[in-house]
Amino acid sequence: MNNLKNLREVMKKENIDYYIIPSSDSHQSEYVAEYFKGREFISGFTGSAGTLLVGLDKAYLWTDGRYFIQAENELKNSGISLMKINTPGYPTMEEWIRDNLKENDVLGFDGRLFSVNQYESYLNIANEKKFSINMEKDLLEDIWNKRSELPKNKIFLHDEKYAGKSAGEKLNEVRNNMDKKCADSFILSSLDDIAWLCNIRGNDVKFNPVALSYVIVGKDYATLYIDKDKVDNETKDKLKSEGFEIKGYDDIEADVKLLSGTVVLDPNKLNAKIFTALNREIKVIREVNVTTNLKAIKNETEIANWELSQVRDGVAMVKFIKWLKENIGKEKISEISASEKLTGFRAMGENYKGDSFGTIAGYKDHAAMMHYSATEASEYELKAEGMFLVDSGAQYLDGTTDITRTFILGPITEEEKIDYTLVLKGHIGLASAKFLRGSTGVNLDILARRPLWNYGIDYKCGTGHGVGFFLNVHEGPQGIRPSGNNVVLEPGMILTNEPGVYKEGKHGIRTENTLIVEKDFVSEEFGEFYKFRTISYCPIDLDGVNVEMLSSEEKEWLNNYHEMVFGKLSPYLSEEEKEFLKRETRTI
Template structure:
């Protein structure tokens, strides 16, 4: 009987699997094993069949790692999951450590001298392995690739089947560019990089390049597969035959050869003598080992699809605009419900999640959520990545706050929005903190910046109001978002961590500063925005990029301390609310989302401050 796991897992789930893995280590003569969160495709969100870290430890966060040794083990998670990891992992079996501060490398530096630590080359990028290898060498130990992953061998029959969601065309009216044009364009980029072909392994790149969508990755319409793209634009696409629909061969055309996944090894070997581009940050070390073993000349470079995919074309941007207006109507209906019905009934977080999802489904165009909805009542809102599960579910309470973060997947765009709402009358302290977060949010929404600027350089702008008050938040300010693809998309981001990717016209990012008071409540304001074309500023000397707001849903006026806003900040809020009413209001007036009471509420919520 297969074992499954989710966020309700109790700590004994992972603990009972640890001895099974150690037995397999003994069989292979290993002293330890590296267990990353990532799978063979370096995914952030995983099919259950590939979530090895969750099976081993019970921890189901989207970032983490583990190390298993003969006599000890450790699990690593970042600041978003501090509470979750301690609730899901047996601290008697696993030492719980910080993923960022020291992380796995620091732990490996304390490995026993002479220890042999196994790793599965399909699960680690070469860049990651290089760092881990240095740490192990410092301890006088060694890393060893395994032919059979000891964890997979221990999981064996209990492991869920690999996903086999059908792969379907994503029409040009949504993509804005044919896959023929994309393949030719990216093929030229491969040639300019000095390569004859490129090996692509990222599901988002496969989906984008061939204008296809699937369902192998949770909450993301992406297929698991690989591709070899030649410099002339022809390609081989490797997919599980069970996922290939009747329409797919005709959609791809004669220039794309469909092959089963089992044919990939031989295809890589056939690249002998050719220059092959592959991304050392996105593709696993196994590909590099295979290509080098076959006699190919490896060109290490960024996935050639990454930046073109991130810089959306006009069709994708317009589609995203429409998806957000549609989603904004659903969210406005939800916010109206929170402000009326929920204020009296004080529902639990599960019901809150269900109501929001029902409003999104009522659009008639929702394909899926873009991630599992976060609904944090009171103290749970202080956990940035909290999900309402198990015995942690709380009802909302008067005098506290409700933080809801969710999004939808639509054929024309992906949404992600967070709103924080007062339950009952907010306190002066809650209004102060919300307004500080709002000031940072406005600063990021209105910033102008020259070409070549990175998100790393902008991050402090959103934090400045909080820093001046001696406050901060422990997550990034913004992540990239795909076009009916992943809700987290690189290479762009806005965060403290150094990122060298300049923000380019058409890139979509979130703007989500926050504040979290542990044990009490949390505040986050998130909208998506797209980088605009650089334009001159009157009296200026250089054209400047800016951001166009994509998300339209009202802010809770009760939480805004108007006196703490500058004249310009008040003007921004009024203009944003006026645009929200103008764009979302018509959908509440007629059509599938018509809701007269919600429309009346929206008019009041969007009135000038």
């Protein structure tokens, strides 16, 4: 509350009536370095998604259904009201601003933290309602005394034996796309796209192997804008040989002013400050970054490597499950200590570089919070009863993993068993899908929800997201959700399959695997059909399954999946571990 009060004092000095603090950084990243966590600093809300609007006498925080329970808890007594996104009775932030800001009011925000599209949306409202926008200053600079500095971590090269293509080859693909559009330059600001294009990785954002940087590609040049202290001579020489010049991170602000002709940019990724520095005479082509689409379709080398990392990850998961099942009730195990144990098993594997996100380990009602993060103050001790949800993943040089299992630690209620089985039925429904070329994730989302809808249950989030290759665990452009994504699914795309049930105060259940889109068959009459192949290898806890609720096809899928899991993982397990896995993958 003191931080909120101090911000309001600065707002008064700067003649700003309302100030917006988003969750993003200067690159519109989902997960950000500590330096950019201003929304958390002011509000106390620690979720990864949310936007704070502070007025001189009131404040509001907008977030989505993954965080409603968490936000209600963390915002208590803060003076900040929770606004629930996509919930009847709650306006969007744009609607609230349109309805409440008055003529001559000033709306402020840091222009680096807003995309072109976001900025223009507010600008249109401002013009309509005759208030003004001030995006020139980061007001937190004056009040955040212990703010972390921008990270200074060294970048490193991602070997072509993993990536499958050189940075120079990727650069040529970008230029070919530019040529088709008669474009003179391409501005790239999304960090995972830059890491993919340049075959570099970094450590600037926890769990995401990226580095704060920009790229401008011209017809005969390419420039990587990055803190030069992060680049050693070997990396510099390699990048130069692939066609990249290196300049300082902040030099881009001057260089964009010099661009002419036609420039291609992604208005959802480029920030407003850089965009408004462009010459007004320049022609702008707005589209999703071509690199986003290129990296979404994994090449044969990436897919082969990914298979290796998934098997390695499955081995770690089996070791963890065995430890958990055999020690529950015999020694003290908490949500945090279980998470640390799983990280330890993964760290024993080849090419391990860290977790791919903060492990979500929720016991009993904690699991009802989709993105629950245990603390020493909040964590539960696990008992030989109820359910324990663990959503986790790892970064390997040869792949990124993301998997969720809900473990049955002892007796559960009939309601819990029904819900567990419904989630499994939804998971199987999507995993088994065969679909016509041209289908999107929106077309397929209902396959995962239908068993739950039949019981009047839903989950307030998407069913699946893209996954990066030793990159961000959440990667676009593809996704599986009820609406809002019209990206056609293509062979080589990776997505997750993660339906769930979340009942506040009771329990949370999620079963998640990773899928790859593959060609299935061609019909002369109806065209080409695709399918999903599951590439996560880990037993699904059969102790929670009500077998009578499964169809013969669903039982067959589950038995076949478990047979595959045993075949993939058993060569890397001890005899004792094999026997354990045999029980966990038994035929039903």
